[in-house]
Amino acid sequence: MNTKIKVQLSFMMFLEFFIWGGWFVTLGTFLGDNLKATGGEIAQAFSTQSWGAIIAPFIIGLIADRYFNAERILGVLHLLGAGLMYFMYGSESFGMFYPYVLGYMILYMPTLALVNSISFNQMKNPAKEFSFVRVFGTIGWIASGLLISYIFLWDSPESRADGMLKNTFLMVAIASALLGLFSFTLPKTPPRVSKDEKVTISGLLGLDALKLLKDKNFLIFFISSVLICIPLAFYYQNANPFLSEIGVSNPTGKMTIGQISEVLFMLLLPYFFKKFGFKKTILVGMLAWTIRYMLFAYGNAGEFTFMLLIGIALHGICYDFFFVSGQIYTDTKAGEKYKSAAQGLITLATYGVGMLVGFWIAGKITDTYLLDDGGHTWQTIWMYPASFAFLVFIIFALTFKNEKIEYKQ
Known part of the structure; x- marks a missing residue:
């Protein structure tokens, strides 16, 4: 890979996991403090990750791999996700919040496979090249946590008492919109299979x-x-x-x-x-x-x-x-x-x-x-x-x- 593509893919990975780490880590604390959710309700919110993982293969296999470039689908999913994140930011009850988080995770989980596909498509030797790009995802997750705790102080007792933890969703909405727009500049990753090829649920x-x-x-x-x-x-x-x-x-x-x-x-x-x-x-x-x-x-x-x-x-x-x-x-x-x-x-x-x-x-x-x-x-x-x-x-x-x-x- 040339340096430009390597930087693009690394920034893509950074934002992909900055987004996940920027709200998922503090989700349970936010729901308990801000929305007074029960343990069962918090479990429902976290379970949306599992529903997203179950539904993701259908989005990838039926749409991404057959009809559209992976980088374009990545862009659309993150732009839609930015909107849902903004609605999560404005939610005032668990009943309002849950449909948005469910919709968001159904959109987000497929992007984990898409960023890998986009990366692998540019690599001659993924076994050696992928680890360098993927580590920026971990750095992105770390950066979001450090921002929340040490820069914005949103998880301090005083800020939590004032409901400031909801700002994590606004931060992630901005990052998701940025990645959505940036995705359209990524190297082209065309569909991997013919739209006429037979597809099975199994x-x-x-x-x-x-x-x-x-x-x-x-x-x-x-x-x-x-x-x-x-x-x-x-x-x-x-x-x-x-x-x-x-x-x-x-x-x-x-x-x-x-x-x-x-x-x-x-x-x-x-x-x-x-x-x-x-x-x-x-x-x-x-x-x-x-x-x-x-x-x-x-x-x-x-x-x-x-x-x-x-x-x-x-x-x-x-x-x-x-x-x-x-x-x-x-x-x-x-x-x-x-x-x-x-x-x-x-x-x-x-x-x-x-x-x-x-x-x-x-x-x-x-x-x-x-x-x-x-x-x-x-x-x-x-x-x-x-x-x-x-x-x-x-x-x-x-x-x-x-x-x-x-x-x-």
Whole structure:
């Protein structure tokens, strides 16, 4: 790639994840503080991510891959998303807010695949070139958190009391409009398949890869992937409200430690793969979820703040060692014939079904331990995902037979 295209793609990735991180991290806190939403209602809002993940393959497979250039669809989706973000900014009740956030996530989730398609189309060697471009997405997520906490101070107790956290949606609306307009300047990425080519529902959802479930090891991995998304949902839904409620300063900014660790542990992943193999690497990722939630359960905003920060920093191990390792394992097991279908199936099962169930459970448990003063019994709440993650760890350790997987960079 020439320098101009590399800069364009990097800026595209920066904005794509700046947008996601700029409102999704603080969503639970905003809904509880500004709209007085219950745990169940907050779970409904977060579940829109899962509905978006389930619907996204249809938008990509039926429209983007067949009729229009990817960069144009990206532009239209983000311009529409900017409008919905503005309506979310002006919402005064959960009933008003929910249709907008559902519509927004149905529009946003397909853009995650589109930015990848646009990037890959410009690369001669994606295995080597993509990581440089993709890291700017993580930088964008970090930048949004630092802006919210340290520049605008929207998540401080005083600003939250004044309802200032809603400004995150206005910030993201502006960023989304910017990316929408910028998308039309991106390199052309024409449709990948002929509009006359036959399309099937099973192909769009990756169901053609269900044949892989006949392999016992892959079946165990598949089930474990769905189950581990249940404790993952607790982190997305509850971490920021938890930190804000117990009085941790600049909670959104501190949560960016998780994205910084994600970059660092991504660099360490090849070493772990080579040294310890797939099974041990993924078990470390599972165990990290249990340790993280135990740290959350017993940490506090005083002398044990370091426990909370360590718990946040474990995000790199939690995510990279399980999900990225899982993507590599899936790629290896699927082979050329089912490679795309298998990745689509895993995404549908985890971000779709697994997290949909996880958000619902997290909402129910959070409501169960709501106190009369509006606070929560957080220690008890965090013990649920900690215990569940450890149960998945034990099941996987006992049932998955070790096999050699080659890590290809």
